[in-house]
Amino acid sequence: MLGTLQRLGRWGLGVFERLGRGHLFLLQTIGCLGVIVMRPRLVIRELHSVGVLSLLIIVVSGTFVGMVLAYQGYITLVRFGAAEALGTAVALSLVRELGPVVTALLFAGRAGSALTAEIGLMKATEQLSGMEMMAVNPMQRVIAPRFWAAFLSMPLLAAIFSAVGVMGGYFVGVGLLGVDGGSYWSQMQASVDFHEDVMNGIIKSVAFGFVAAWIALFEGYDAVPTSEGVSRATTRTVVHTALAVLALDFILTGLMFQ
Amino acid sequence: MVDTRGPAPETLRSRRPDDAKEPLINSVDHNRPLVEIRDLHFSRGSRKIFDGLNIVIPQGGITAIMGPSGTGKTTLLKLIGGQLRPDRGQVLVDGQDVQRLSRAELYRLRMRMGMLFQSGALLTDLSVFENVAFPLREHTRLPERMIRTLVLMKLEAVGLRGARDMMPAELSGGMARRVALARAIALDPVMIMYDEPLTGLDPITLGVIVTLVKRMNDALGVTSIIVSHDVAEIAAISDHIHLISGGKVVESGTPAELETTASEWSRQFMQGLPDGPVPFHYPADAYEQDLLGGA
Amino acid sequence: MTTRTIEILVGIFVALGLAALFMLAMKVSNLTEYSDEGGYTVSANFDNIGGLKVRAPVTMAGVRIGRVTGIQYDRERYQATVAMTIAPAYDYLPVDSHASIFTAGLLGEQYIAIEPGAEDETLRQGGRIEHTQSALVLEQIIGRVLVSLTTGGGNGNE
Numbered sequence: 215m216l217g218t219l220q221r222l223g224r225w226g227l228g229v230f231e232r233l234g235r236g237h238l239f240l241l242q243t244i245g246c247l248g249v250i251v252m253r254p255r256l257v258i259r260e261l262h263s264v265g266v267l268s269l270l271i272i273v274v275s276g277t278f279v280g281m282v283l284a285y286q287g288y289i290t291l292v293r294f295g296a297a298e299a300l301g302t303a304v305a306l307s308l309v310r311e312l313g314p315v316v317t318a319l320l321f322a323g324r325a326g327s328a329l330t331a332e333i334g335l336m337k338a339t340e341q342l343s344g345m346e347m348m349a350v351n352p353m354q355r356v357i358a359p360r361f362w363a364a365f366l367s368m369p370l371l372a373a374i375f376s377a378v379g380v381m382g383g384y385f386v387g388v389g390l391l392g393v394d395g396g397s398y399w400s401q402m403q404a405s406v407d408f409h410e411d412v413m414n415g416i417i418k419s420v421a422f423g424f425v426a427a428w429i430a431l432f433e434g435y436d437a438v439p440t441s442e443g444v445s446r447a448t449t450r451t452v453v454h455t456a457l458a459v460l461a462l463d464f465i466l467t468g469l470m471f472q
Numbered sequence: 473m474v475d476t477r478g479p480a481p482e483t484l485r486s487r488r489p490d491d492a493k494e495p496l497i498n499s500v501d502h503n504r505p506l507v508e509i510r511d512l513h514f515s516r517g518s519r520k521i522f523d524g525l526n527i528v529i530p531q532g533g534i535t536a537i538m539g540p541s542g543t544g545k546t547t548l549l550k551l552i553g554g555q556l557r558p559d560r561g562q563v564l565v566d567g568q569d570v571q572r573l574s575r576a577e578l579y580r581l582r583m584r585m586g587m588l589f590q591s592g593a594l595l596t597d598l599s600v601f602e603n604v605a606f607p608l609r610e611h612t613r614l615p616e617r618m619i620r621t622l623v624l625m626k627l628e629a630v631g632l633r634g635a636r637d638m639m640p641a642e643l644s645g646g647m648a649r650r651v652a653l654a655r656a657i658a659l660d661p662v663m664i665m666y667d668e669p670l671t672g673l674d675p676i677t678l679g680v681i682v683t684l685v686k687r688m689n690d691a692l693g694v695t696s697i698i699v700s701h702d703v704a705e706i707a708a709i710s711d712h713i714h715l716i717s718g719g720k721v722v723e724s725g726t727p728a729e730l731e732t733t734a735s736e737w738s739r740q741f742m743q744g745l746p747d748g749p750v751p752f753h754y755p756a757d758a759y760e761q762d763l764l765g766g767a
Numbered sequence: 768m769t770t771r772t773i774e775i776l777v778g779i780f781v782a783l784g785l786a787a788l789f790m791l792a793m794k795v796s797n798l799t800e801y802s803d804e805g806g807y808t809v810s811a812n813f814d815n816i817g818g819l820k821v822r823a824p825v826t827m828a829g830v831r832i833g834r835v836t837g838i839q840y841d842r843e844r845y846q847a848t849v850a851m852t853i854a855p856a857y858d859y860l861p862v863d864s865h866a867s868i869f870t871a872g873l874l875g876e877q878y879i880a881i882e883p884g885a886e887d888e889t890l891r892q893g894g895r896i897e898h899t900q901s902a903l904v905l906e907q908i909i910g911r912v913l914v915s916l917t918t919g920g921g922n923g924n925e
Contacts, residue, residue, distance in 0.1 A: 262773045344593030349582040370784025377787035408796040
């Protein structure tokens with residue numbers, strides 16, 4: 215009984231300690247973000263590995279999610295004789311929810327895990343330590359550019375996801391199910407509000423980008439420098455990012471709901 | 473500023489840190505310590521690694537720090553480089569207390585130190601050329617032509633000018649260490665620290681590295697600190713040896729002095745005897761009793 | 768991969784992302800019609816606004832000319848006060864215009880339709896539309912239909 219309590223206590227302390235280290239890491243990272251203005255090229259390199267390489271999975275998933283939304287939405291809407299509102303249904307689901315959230319989940323799997331593994335391995339092979347000894351701050355040289363890249367990529371990827379999703383929905387709704395093409399777009403335009411819907415979606419994806427970058431980089435930086443430690447950290451990145459994104463999505467949606 | 477006609481060692485050592493920016497060590501002065509470790513205490517978790525360690529490393533020459541595995545030799549280098557903080561005691565490098573320096577001062581000091589990691593610690597996403605150019609690009613604003621010339625000179629010194637376009641993953645262990653050495657001397661440091669430079673090398677590569685370490689030391693006039701347990705090879709090139717065990721310096725001296733030491737422990741270590749003060753057997757119950765006890 | 772290729776690919780990526788944002792703003796949502804912030808505001812009182820929401824369209828002859836920008840309850844008149852912003856291009860609404868709340872389709876969004884009056888004087892910033900017609904609340908209509916049906920059916924049986 216006491217043993218269980220002790221273990222529970224130790225676990226709790228461990229969680230708090232990690233949280234504390236995570237926040238310190240974030241503060242340090244934010245302190246280094248400004249350095250990038252002097253060397254934007256570092257970010258471009260990372261934008262390639264974080265953004266460009268995630269593009270394919272985002273485009274493919276976005277298209278298919280949009281097409282499925284069109285099928286499902288059509289079944290429901292046609293019962294009320296409101297098949298013309300298909301464009302609205304697809305666009306609102308994508309722009310408000312699925313775009314930012316699914317992009318963040320895919321991002322965690324594709325780019326977040328890669329970031330964690332890369333930094334964890336740099337730590338395991340003493341590359342970070344080596345930089346320190348060469349009087350180069352790894353927070354500035356390694357962490358800050360990757361943070362920027364992840365943070366900037368997420369809204370762009372989410373926008374691409376939503377845009378190709380809307381086109382996928384058009385393909386299925388108009389091309390296959392025979393919804394009128396003109397009303398697909400016009401109903402969408404009439405009901406989707408730029409500030410209420412599109413902007414809120416962008417705000418969400420910016421927040422998700424911040425959290426995903428933070429978790430992925432911290433897990434890599436904090437990884438136990440062995441191959442097992444790095445693989446555990448990679449798994450944690452994916453799981454924690456997914457949970458954090460879903461929780462944050464709930465909070466943000468609640469705040470934006472009024 | 474300091475009197476340039478020939479300052480006494482005492483005045484040099486007591487200089488304020490901001491005066492110590494430019495390298496002092498153009499002429500090697502063997503009496504003046506470059507690194508001084510005073511009463512160093514350090515522990516990892518509950519395990520004590522250093523328990524009152526005192527080492528003085530003079531300028532110039534090769535100083536070897538040896539001891540059994542797990543005595544914290546790598547930790548010692550990290551303490552000298554200011555990557556770890558001791559629990560108690562001081563590490564003075566060129567008269568400056570490493571722990572007291574601000575981040576900027578520490579980085580300025582580190583630019584004058586080179587460190588060779590056991591794994592080489594090359595940046596895996598950069599080519600050999602870019603790895604050697606890395607410290608130059610980070611710390612200087614030299615034109616590209618000049619960087620190219622400098623990098624090729626450093627690579628030539630370690631005999632790997634022809635491998636400049638290879639990626640670190642394509643290098644053998646010995647080559648990686650040589651590239652890392654070229655990178656460590658890129659900024660013309662005052663002192664180079666070697667962390668287990670000979671571990672896991674074949675005899676030929678081992679010979680190459682030993683020769684390189686010696687040649688670098690003599691040609692560049694730097695101070696070399698080698699942490700190792702390859703006794704024979706390192707003893708052959710070093711000027712001073714410190715044996716550490718149990719968190720303390722057990723014995724110091726020139727290689728010749730340690731060869732003929734009276735201490736049994738030192739003799740066991742230096743000659744690699746399997747049994748002696750450090751027993752072959754980990755402490756256990758009597759063998760017979762243990763075997764019979766299971767029945 | 769050379770630095771040049773990487774930079775070009777990143778350029779394409781950023782351009783694609785910005786293009787997607789542009790499409791979301793212009794083609795998917797109604798940012799194009801959102802330039803009516805510089806218009807003038809008039810108000811109207813309704814007995815019942817039904818499901819009218821802020822940002823609902825204000826139309827004239829079916830053409831969108833503005834937006835509902837505020838809905839408040841008027842304590843003295845026991846009515847809803849609806850503020851709407853009309854685009855500056857439509858600054859010739861006669862003061863005796865008529866505002867009605869209609870529904871687009873059976874279950875669609877509610878909007879305000881304005882029918883022009885006959886006066887020469889036009890509405891200005893802060894003006895008020897006096898003639899209004901409230902929203903048709905579906906439950907009330909169904910209730911009335913049911914009542915008339917049951918009373919009508921009872922008559923037939925007798």
